[in-house]
Amino acid sequence: MGRQVSSIKETLSTIIFGTDTPAGKLFDMVLIYSILISVATVVLDSVAGLHANYGRWFFYLEWFFTLLFTIEYFLRIYISERPLKYIFSFFGLIDLISIIPSYLALVIVGANYLLIIRMLRVLRVFRILKLVRYMSEANLLMRSLYMGRRKIFIFFFTVIILSFIFGSLMFVIEGPKHGFTSIPKSIYWTIVTITTVGYGDITPQTIAGQFISILAMLTGYSIIAIPTGIVTAEMASELGRVRSKKLCSQCGRAGHETDAEFCKYCGAGDLPQVE
Amino acid sequence: MGRQVSSIKETLSTIIFGTDTPAGKLFDMVLIYSILISVATVVLDSVAGLHANYGRWFFYLEWFFTLLFTIEYFLRIYISERPLKYIFSFFGLIDLISIIPSYLALVIVGANYLLIIRMLRVLRVFRILKLVRYMSEANLLMRSLYMGRRKIFIFFFTVIILSFIFGSLMFVIEGPKHGFTSIPKSIYWTIVTITTVGYGDITPQTIAGQFISILAMLTGYSIIAIPTGIVTAEMASELGRVRSKKLCSQCGRAGHETDAEFCKYCGAGDLPQVE
């Protein structure tokens, strides 16, 4: 009996967690399409015209997928050998977050909470993050970012300090009557300027303000080089490592290009072929 | 007779497909200028003032070039040794697409279809893509993009997920009364923000919305580094291969790294030292 159960568990585990068997592949495909349709439902429901005509169907579809993903979530827990590890894993948490909002919308009743409920519903969009699970090519990018994480932190830190300084200066120079109503708003303007987004909802009107703006823009234009430099340098380094998995069997040296056939250091002719 | 025909075919083939003979070069020059004038006709015809005065002449010019390019298209098919290969090649399809719109505008009559007809006419602009054919220097760029294609896909995927999440959040926080009328429109806003375009047609009005905007901008500002990093790293790698002018004296092949001592293709041990 227990053996039969464990056999079912094993089969389900192969289907749900595995990606090698035909059944496992089919399950993954169905899951991805369900996620995409579910997200599309939320997005389309937000369009006033569509909500008026098809709101009822969007509601049914949303609940259909919520129940489906709920069953899937508990199946995953049931199947896991170490359920707690799954529950507190990155995707375990995302799986949970992507079904909670629909249920919360039921429990919490009250017109004034409506806004919050809608916000929670929107979180179902996170479910699409599941898709990332199926991509392993993202590793190189991730590793590049990870290697440069401290430099990226310092970069953001610098941007934040600069935005405080420029924001305060602009608040004093331009003042509330030109749209710079407070330092937080001026900081918002500075970020809009430094990142070169430039909405134009708030713009400097005075000569002094425009001069400070020029400094902020040139600063932004320059420091845009820094994250690029960090990521590029790290990525080039990672790329070099990935590309040079080839080792010469004679002198044992690495660093060969992917199309090399002979060792460039000792001339040995048996370099392995890499993808 | 058949011999004469094949001789004409050969001559035409040299002129039309070849670029080495004076006649071939002349043909290519005439073709490029025809394409440029043809595109200019479409562009100028779109200016209301010019259309009112010279619309008739633009119409004649357009048909002149359409007929010219139609003859050229069928000549290319007739000359080709394997016509189907040409027809379904990249440039064969572009050649076809760039003559179809004018004919379609004849067949489909009806005021309400006018808009679509205009759109098809605009596609004649694609004819200019022919120009790319004459450039072989683009290969390095193409190869760099090709090598990084999977990383670029992941990058776009990340941008799309982020735009859905930020878009939904902004729709809930700002809502229709601040211009965020639906999630699709909020996604449009997010792309405008993340790519640092920042039209300013929709801007956050609430403190919370401005805070989320700041996050979106900083995210965009940071991930701009990723495609740059990908392309740069790939291009540096490609460039290094191209730049190295070392030639193996035995097999005559280039593409060796500057610090290589042995030919990586044939193992010959006398690669010259390059500055």
Place this chain on the structure above:
Amino acid sequence: MGRQVSSIKETLSTIIFGTDTPAGKLFDMVLIYSILISVATVVLDSVAGLHANYGRWFFYLEWFFTLLFTIEYFLRIYISERPLKYIFSFFGLIDLISIIPSYLALVIVGANYLLIIRMLRVLRVFRILKLVRYMSEANLLMRSLYMGRRKIFIFFFTVIILSFIFGSLMFVIEGPKHGFTSIPKSIYWTIVTITTVGYGDITPQTIAGQFISILAMLTGYSIIAIPTGIVTAEMASELGRVRSKKLCSQCGRAGHETDAEFCKYCGAGDLPQVE
């Protein structure tokens, strides 16, 4: 007596300048939080609504921190073995600048000076720059920028010349009636355009103006590559040096390139092979 004083001085020095003892760590943490709260006070006080309700408390808080930082400043001078060196050091000056504004606001009375006083108060934000002191990871970034300082200067010089030329052209072409009221304002517009900020407060209205704008945008889009290239190339070079973990077994020095076989410092021939 003198011994006792010098002993107190030493203890204080360990706490204030040191970061290794528990007391030193605690002091640093308290200082950082004081700075953050003090900055938050200035920022929140600038919001009209909050100033109306809590302005009094913000005023007390501001003076509390001003006095605290004043005491800290004089303690640092008292403790230092070479006080003048501290006073004229980068952080000595920032420490001073971040307490002066509050006192200046007392001395200078007069309604028309109010604006300036506010500006000086805002300078207290500089105090946050102290935080940078605790980061040593910033060195790599700094060195990359330092190595490329001359190239960066030339880059900025080019941007300024371009902005003068484009600005003057646009002033003549568009003129005051389209918002280009003077060459300085046109230069402001050019910087907004070249840096791809694009507020949209001033936009070209004539065909000629839009054509010049296109040139300015494409110029900006292209030269954005230059600072990035500078920083990236320098950073990759710095990174390569840092990353290489090879240690010479004879002189123990690191910083060797991955393909090095002999120590570049002492010439020892047994550098280990690194993956």
Place this chain on the structure above:
Amino acid sequence: MGRQVSSIKETLSTIIFGTDTPAGKLFDMVLIYSILISVATVVLDSVAGLHANYGRWFFYLEWFFTLLFTIEYFLRIYISERPLKYIFSFFGLIDLISIIPSYLALVIVGANYLLIIRMLRVLRVFRILKLVRYMSEANLLMRSLYMGRRKIFIFFFTVIILSFIFGSLMFVIEGPKHGFTSIPKSIYWTIVTITTVGYGDITPQTIAGQFISILAMLTGYSIIAIPTGIVTAEMASELGRVRSKKLCSQCGRAGHETDAEFCKYCGAGDLPQVE
């Protein structure tokens, strides 16, 4: 007599073209400041308020510098051993262009030509380009751009084709009533979008238009990576060449870092010290 003249010529040549003697240095400094003041005059004269009050003085100053630079220009021709070479050199032409506008404003009289005269006057700003002459550090940047010139041409070519295609599509989709009054104007919009400037003077209003906009933005965001990649890769390559001027006297190999003392290939201990 002839000997005396040639002696004067030689002395003047040392002062005007040379930069090594004290007199030559002084001349260069005076020239730079004259250029800066002259440019400032033109810029300030364009401000309506200043022109009303000080227009007379700006006029005198402008003519003072025009005469000064005219004398300088003819002196340069007189001194040159091969005057024609100077006249048709890059700086010879700039020297001429920077004095012509003032004289042209005298000859051409007529109210309706006034606008053109103003434009010619603005060209005096070009005189500032002389400053570049004093910088030799710009060479590395120039060479990087020169090495990548063909790739940069292909890049611009791609941007122009894309702007034609996107521009035409948007003209058809959005049409004149949403601000896309002609294909040239739509191309202007596309460049504004692709370069991520985003003024917001013309924005898509329809769903289809916003979708095409998103494609244009993502395209722009991606291809911004290409010029950066080109310049960075070229610059890294140039930097590498500049940094490794060191050659091992024993094995003759290059590629040593600036701080290397021993050859990393053969261990020889006499690497030259480079700045």
